[in-house]
Amino acid sequence: MTVPQPLTADFFDPACPSRALPIRGGEKWSWKIMRCLEAGPRRFSELKVPLRGITPKVLAESLRALERDGVLTRTAYDENPPRVEYELTPLGRSLFGPMDAACAWAREHLDHLLAAREAYEQSSERSDG
Amino acid sequence: MTVPQPLTADFFDPACPSRALPIRGGEKWSWKIMRCLEAGPRRFSELKVPLRGITPKVLAESLRALERDGVLTRTAYDENPPRVEYELTPLGRSLFGPMDAACAWAREHLDHLLAAREAYEQSSERSDG
DNA sequence: CAGCATCCCCGTCGATACTG
DNA sequence: CAGTATCGACGGGGATGCTG
Numbered sequence: 001m002t003v004p005q006p007l008t009a010d011f012f013d014p015a016c017p018s019r020a021l022p023i024r025g026g027e028k029w030s031w032k033i034m035r036c037l038e039a040g041p042r043r044f045s046e047l048k049v050p051l052r053g054i055t056p057k058v059l060a061e062s063l064r065a066l067e068r069d070g071v072l073t074r075t076a077y078d079e080n081p082p083r084v085e086y087e088l089t090p091l092g093r094s095l096f097g098p099m100d101a102a103c104a105w106a107r108e109h110l111d112h113l114l115a116a117r118e119a120y121e122q123s124s125e126r127s128d129g
Numbered sequence: 130m131t132v133p134q135p136l137t138a139d140f141f142d143p144a145c146p147s148r149a150l151p152i153r154g155g156e157k158w159s160w161k162i163m164r165c166l167e168a169g170p171r172r173f174s175e176l177k178v179p180l181r182g183i184t185p186k187v188l189a190e191s192l193r194a195l196e197r198d199g200v201l202t203r204t205a206y207d208e209n210p211p212r213v214e215y216e217l218t219p220l221g222r223s224l225f226g227p228m229d230a231a232c233a234w235a236r237e238h239l240d241h242l243l244a245a246r247e248a249y250e251q252s253s254e255r256s257d258g
Numbered sequence: 259c260a261g262c263a264t265c266c267c268c269g270t271c272g273a274t275a276c277t278g
Numbered sequence: 279c280a281g282t283a284t285c286g287a288c289g290g291g292g293a294t295g296c297t298g
Contacts, residue, residue, distance in 0.1 A: 021235055022242065028291070044260050055292060060261060070245025081259045082298085091241055094234065101230040105223065112220055116199025157271070173280050184272060189281060210279045211278085262297075270288085277282075 022069040022095065029054060029062045031099060034092065037072060041087035071095065158183060158191045160228060163221065166201060170216035200224065 022030070029051065036042060036050050047059060063086060066072045071092035077083040106113075158180065165171060165179050176188060192215060195201045200221035206212040235242075 021231060053292090055294090056261060057263090057293090058291060061290085068246060068249045069242055070249075076260090082261090084260060091238060091245070094238065098227065098231040098234045102227040105227045109220060109223065113198055116220070117197060120197045120199075182272090184274090185281060186273090186283085187271060190270090205280090211281090213280060260298090263295085265293085267290105267292080269290090272287075273285085275283080275285105278280090 021098075022066065022071050029058065030066065033059075033062055033066065034071070034088065034095065034099070037086060037088045037092075038096070041075075041085045044084050044086070047086070066092070158187065159195065162188075162191055162195065163200070163217065163224065163228070166215060166217045166221075167225070170204075170214045173213055173215070176215070195221070 032051055033047065036047055044056075044059070044063075047063075048054060048056070051059065063072070063074065067074050067086075070089055072086050072088050075085045075087070077085070161180055162176065165176055173185075173188070173192075176192075177183060177185070180188065192201070192203065196203050196215075199218055201215050201217050204214045204216070206214070
């Protein structure tokens, strides 16, 4: 069970699942955008409101990346004023599974985590001065 | 069900679970390090081997961050030559749950994802090129 | 309204060299 | 062996202004 494995790591495989996740934590806005689309299609400006502080440039970039990965669709209506709607695909919705798992973990262990962080700060203050 | 929600997003809460995850995708090596420790404690140099290409600086930084979050422990033995061992905590091991969920998703939808990407490239080549 | 263009900041990551 | 120090590359993200 705890016997050392050969450490053959498949994560160097370009097709490694961990590389394929459309939602990487480093991408600050992806989760938030998806949550804002969870209840149904939204327009560009409708997304800007709940995503307080996001700039149009970053929102456009993020949406394009998610569209590229087939997580959402972009539909432009030829109207005036222009209207564009973003909507999750089934593939996108399937991401809520792992996302919820991650959030559940965080909810459950948040206290523990913050305590560990604080304890670490305390112990390093002594040496840092 | 698909009725638009107020879009009250709790992810602006500093205590939002999504913010608390010790493993953010942007941190390139975190998952890999944890996988390398899954089977049991490992020394610094034992980690460098499977994590091909990681520099000692980055490995040290990453380990420190994970230690700070209580995900692993660092144990230095006062020997010569020096020996330091890293080992997952129960908290760290509990992360494999959500990690596996994410990997399972990726494994299941990788084909779909790559196809979407390719299709996107195709359709944008016409306008770009 | 729905973006794009431009410039800049900063954190992660990497390469290299050095130390207790 | 197990790191630290320094420098630099790179990319996400932000601020501001402009356009169809």
